[in-house]
Amino acid sequence: MIEMVAGQSRNLVNTLKDRQGVRDVARVTGPYDVVMVLEAEDIDEISDLIAGSVHTMDGVVRTTTCVSIG
Secondary structure, three states, X not given: OEEEOOOOHHHHHHHHOOOOXXXXXXXXXXXXXXXXXXXXXXXXXXXXXXXXXXXXOOOEEEEOOOOOOO
C-alpha cells in the first residue's frame, strides 16, 4: 500500500504496471493512494522491488507492506 503526494498516483501506476514481479497495481481512495500486489520467490526479493522501484519514485511518501505466504 502506497501513500503519495497529491496528483502523483497515476504516474506511479503507469510506470509500475508492466514491471517484472508486479501482479496488479491500482489507484484507490482512502488512507492509501495506490495498492500494488507483488509476487516473488522470497521476502528479500520483495524488499528489493519496493526499495528499487517504489521508494525511488517521485511523490512516494510512505509504503506499508503486508506479506502473504502461500
